Amino acid sequence: MTEIKDLNRFWNAYKESRLGLIGLAILLFFVTLAVFAPYIAPYDPHEMFKPMEHPGSDHLLGTNDIGQDILSELIYGARVSLFIAFFVSVVSGIIGTAFGLLSGYFEMFGFFLMRIVDAFLAIPRLPLIIVIAAFMRPSIWNLIFIFIILGWPITTRIIRSEVLSLRTRNYVEAARMVGAPDTYILMKHILPNVFPLLVVRLIIEASHVIIAESSLSFLGLGDPTAKSWGMILHYAFVYPTIFISDLWMWWMLPAGLCITFTILSLTFIGYALEELVNPRLRGMTRI
């Protein structure tokens, strides 16, 4: 559906948003860290040196209680946190979109599916995550599973309400008038037009997942073998003298900042995109 020209048009509009550009720059920074971690990080994050070193020329952010280089942990941490966020938002996005399309287009199916979605949405998210995570063996894949289970109903509802409005658009009616079957209309006329909204949703979902994963890890319910930012916080937090010395400044603060900035960047991008997608928020008019 899109071509180079459209992308150009889109990019020109996106560029107008300063927040959007800042967000994109920050996100790119973390994505680069994640992708090229082995080249950027000074050490293997599991390698052990002298424990509790203060920041110095060997270890820019010092070492932790078992002697691992904190800077390297942070850089590899970007991998874990971003991978989980990316994977969850894509998979729950696909499930949510499929159900959203069907339930928006077929009334009966939609009616029943929405009751299920309502049931899912009635459960408070974070407490449930904590309860489930506490009972399941903590592993990355279990976390991913929980997040997907909790993410798809929201996407479904958002996509459904968009489909409900799209399906009475004149061009959808016009397609029906020329004898187009339902599947054709869904794939060709409705899906491409929910796509922008979906992208916004995926980005917001990704930031939710990062918050949730960090919170769980911080509480000790994360995967102890995966060094996410939340896990770094957790180990630092349980260290006895963390707050009565300066330790927190290089052990906790950087991880906290990484989480904060990643979420900020996603939020900024989300804002910028939403402004483009939602005509009511859009100052710019199309020619």
Next chain:
Amino acid sequence: MIEVKDLRKYFSSGILKKQYIKAVDGVSFQIERGETLGLVGESGCGKTTVGKLLLRLIEPTSGKISFDGIDLLQLKKKELRKVRPRMQMIFQDPEASLNPGMKVGDSIAEPLKLQGGLNKREIKNKVSELIETVGLNPEHVNRYPYQLSGGQNQRVVLARVLALNPDFIVADEPTSSLDVSVQAQILNLIRDLKRELHLTLLFISHDLEVVRHMSDRIAVMYHGKIVEIGNAKDIFNDARHPYTNTLISPASIVDIKTTSDYHGVSGCVFYPGCPFAAEICSKKEPEMVEIGSGHWVACYYIS
């Protein structure tokens, strides 16, 4: 060609206390093959709803529609899809009638592709042919709707609608969202095409002048009902219903009071606003009476 009998469409709103909007409330008319019937009435009186009901884009609450001898409301989904290409609709807002993510050439080709039976080359030729018929340039095919003007987009819509050689077209205020300067062009194009291709047309508008320009016969609609129907000439020279008169010369009659509670009225729909209202008008709904050949009016005042 088209025969509509006592068509009704009530939209329900409200969850706890059901309320009904009688968008179309007992409408009957016929359209002969090759004829243009104009449908006029103020905004919200149910014109679009009538158009969509005729093509079964929405399901009626009750009534009967026959299209070329086929009882439309009895058709199953599959059978309906077969008949559909013979009836088309042109909507008010041309840009909304075209998928914003599709090049207009693809939009015109879409019905041909869905219909099947043509190869790529034939489709391309047919598209060029249609483009020419509606007065667009060949280079327009690679544009997107947002890159074209309203008038150009409405031409694209026309080309698309004509692609399957329909018999019957509902044109729902096809020019009311366009600049005045292009309105006449599009109207004349539709009229010429109709003549050339022997189309049957239901032409909807709130503008009586436009309808007069386009139609052989005219139906005047008020709050979900047809109050007067007849030849275009008769409607203009010999309008009988007070509402028709307010449309023809708005200055001649005192302002019609606009009331929102007309749904509760048991008598004539126009009673609350009618300058000639008598007692009976509020009690019993007037029936359609034929006062000249093919000229029907629903009003006590005339008889």
